Amino acid sequence: MSSEDLTAPLGMGKRRLDRLPFGLIGAGLLSVIVTTTIIWIAVVDDPLGGEPVAVLPLDAVVEGVTSHDIEVVEIRPGIGEDLGPELRPNSDRDLLGPRYQMVQRPDGLGPDAPIKGLSINPDSRVSERTDLGFLPKISDAGVRPLDAYSRPVMSEFSSIPKIAVIVNGLGLSEAGTQNAIDRLPSDVTLALAPYGQDLDLWMQQARMKGHELLLQLPLEPFDFPDNDPGPDTLLVSLRPDEMLTRLAFLLTRATNYVGTVADMGARFTSTAPSMEFLMEKLKERGLMFVDNGTSSRSIAPDMATKTRLPFSGVDVVLDEVPREDNINAKLLQLEGVARARGFAVAAGSALPVTVRQLEKWVHDLEERGLQLVPISATIDR
Numbered sequence: 001m002s003s004e005d006l007t008a009p010l011g012m013g014k015r016r017l018d019r020l021p022f023g024l025i026g027a028g029l030l031s032v033i034v035t036t037t038i039i040w041i042a043v044v045d046d047p048l049g050g051e052p053v054a055v056l057p058l059d060a061v062v063e064g065v066t067s068h069d070i071e072v073v074e075i076r077p078g079i080g081e082d083l084g085p086e087l088r089p090n091s092d093r094d095l096l097g098p099r100y101q102m103v104q105r106p107d108g109l110g111p112d113a114p115i116k117g118l119s120i121n122p123d124s125r126v127s128e129r130t131d132l133g134f135l136p137k138i139s140d141a142g143v144r145p146l147d148a149y150s151r152p153v154m155s156e157f158s159s160i161p162k163i164a165v166i167v168n169g170l171g172l173s174e175a176g177t178q179n180a181i182d183r184l185p186s187d188v189t190l191a192l193a194p195y196g197q198d199l200d201l202w203m204q205q206a207r208m209k210g211h212e213l214l215l216q217l218p219l220e221p222f223d224f225p226d227n228d229p230g231p232d233t234l235l236v237s238l239r240p241d242e243m244l245t246r247l248a249f250l251l252t253r254a255t256n257y258v259g260t261v262a263d264m265g266a267r268f269t270s271t272a273p274s275m276e277f278l279m280e281k282l283k284e285r286g287l288m289f290v291d292n293g294t295s296s297r298s299i300a301p302d303m304a305t306k307t308r309l310p311f312s313g314v315d316v317v318l319d320e321v322p323r324e325d326n327i328n329a330k331l332l333q334l335e336g337v338a339r340a341r342g343f344a345v346a347a348g349s350a351l352p353v354t355v356r357q358l359e360k361w362v363h364d365l366e367e368r369g370l371q372l373v374p375i376s377a378t379i380d381r
Contacts, residue, residue, distance in 0.1 A: 118212075120204040122255040123148045126286060133252030136285045144286025146258045146310060150376040151187070151212040161338040163365075164189060164375045165358065166261060166290065166314070166347040168216060170206070171196015176350040178205075183359050186210030187372040191261050194218065194253040195230050203254050212374035213257040214290060217250060219265025229264045236267060236274045243274075247281060258376050259288030259310065261347070266295035275299060279307040288379055292347060293317055310379045318348035318358075327357040338370060343378050 125139040126148045136145040167184065168191040170177045180190065181202070190206050191214040192199050206213060218229030220236055232246045251260075260282060268274055269291065282289055291300040293314030304311030316334045318327050330346070338344035348354040365372055 118151060118207040118210060119149070119256060120207045127255065130248070130252065132249055134255050135248060135251055136255075136257075136287060138284070138286040146286055146288050146376065149213070149256050149258050151210060151374040153373055153377050160369060160371045161341075162343040162371050162373045162377060163334060163338045164312070164343070164345045164373050164378045165318075166191055166214065166345070166375060167350050167354070167358070168261065168263070168347060169193050169196075169350045171199050171202050173350065174198075176352065176355075177202050179352060180350040180355050181206050181209055181211070183355055184211075185362050185372065187374055188358065188362075189214060189375040191216050192254045192257065193263075194232070194250050199254045203256055207256055212376060213254070214259055214261045214375065215251065215254055215257045216263040217260040217265075218263045219268035221264040222267045224267065227264065234265075234268060234274070234278065236271045240277065243277060244281070247278070251285065257287075259290060261290040262292040262300075264294075265292070266297065269295055269298040269300050272299060272303065275303045276307060279303050279309045283307055283309045288312065288376065290314065290345075290375060293345075312345055312375055312378045314347040315344045316346045318346050319351060319354045322349075322351050322353050324353060324357055327354060328361075331357070331361050335368070335370060343373075345375065345378055 122134045123145075125141070125143055126137055126145045128135040128137040138144050166189045167180050170180060170190050171193045172195070174197070177196075184190075186209055188211065190211045192203065193216050196202070203213060218233040220233055221227050221229070224233070224235070232249055234243060234246055234250075238246065262269060268278075279289060288310035289300065289304060289312075291298050291311070291313040294317060298313075301311065301313060303309075315337050316330050318330045318334075320326075327348075334344050334346045348358070362372055
């Protein structure tokens with residue numbers, strides 16, 4: 001016994017910790033936890049609440065679709081009233097293009113079947129045989145070449161930004177044209193040059209690969225004739241009959257295209273009478289028009305609205321400087337436009353460097369939350 005124990009006052013010695021009732025304390029804490037849990041479950045309807053939940057009955061089972069493929073992006077009451085005048089259907093217009101439509105497969109198969117190839121022969125409903133070749137026309141039932149030759153968009157969600165890419169100049173170089181058709185994904189739109197060689201052959205190959213087609217339309221630039229797009233360029237000085245003759249020749253250079261895209265044309269696209277005349281004639285033929293985006297003075301959007309012509313405009317020209325770093329910077333700019341506006345359109349040429357960079361860029365495009373679509377999916381039908 002220590003001296004401290006001898007001198008300590010009676011009853012004031014050290015307490016021994018091993019004499020505390022640890023078993024009773026533990027049992028008390030456990031009973032408190034169990035009681036609290038039981039009360040919580042009894043009082044709260046959804047003890048796992050905190051997130052809004054919607055239960056959707058699925059009327060049909062889609063083969064190959066799992067629960068991981070289904071997502072509720074947003075639920076808003078009165079969504080039909082909030083769409084605004086541009087997205088509401090009415091008696092005068094459809095919803096926006098194939099992005100908001102169920103489209104019919106050109107081969108008659110269901111929407112889940114893969115596209116093995118689009119039609120490679122002129123559709124007799126929307127083709128008019130002339131001495132120059134086949135001219136596009138609107139059928140007696142109202143079917144346009146734009147409708148007959150457009151590529152269906154088989155899988156898309158309205159919340160995903162859309163990007164259309166046009167590659168110009170097909171037919172001018174055999175190696176370049178073959179390279180573009182073979183390496184680019186089918187949702188890239190290809191534009192045929194009217195002065196190219198073997199356009200029927202290239203059209204058939206491109207359509208068999210699933211590409212939607214445009215026809216390049218040479219229009220007068222400001223520095224014409226020093227900069228001359230070709231012998232049948234549409235000029236602002238042409239009389240109406242001369243304009244029609246040249247336009248008919250150009251439109252018969254190929255078939256199975258959904259519309260035209262301007263080739264050069266800074267002066268033409270800034271001249272109101274010429275543009276209005278051209279767009280009226282393209283509308284009569286059931287085609288769309290794409291402004292190439294190279295001139296800030298273009299009045300094409302306003303004229304398309306005035307004439308009610310299906311229209312799309314290029315936002316980013318990819319290869320004004322045909323170098324890898326410049327093209328990559330333009331592709332980043334394109335993605336920014338698409339995310340800000342919901343869709344964007346780019347154009348480039350069939351140069352090997354452009355095709356190579358596009359092939360790399362589209363590799364993980366969907367993983368970045370973007371969708372590649374044909375040009376007809378960007379228009380208001």
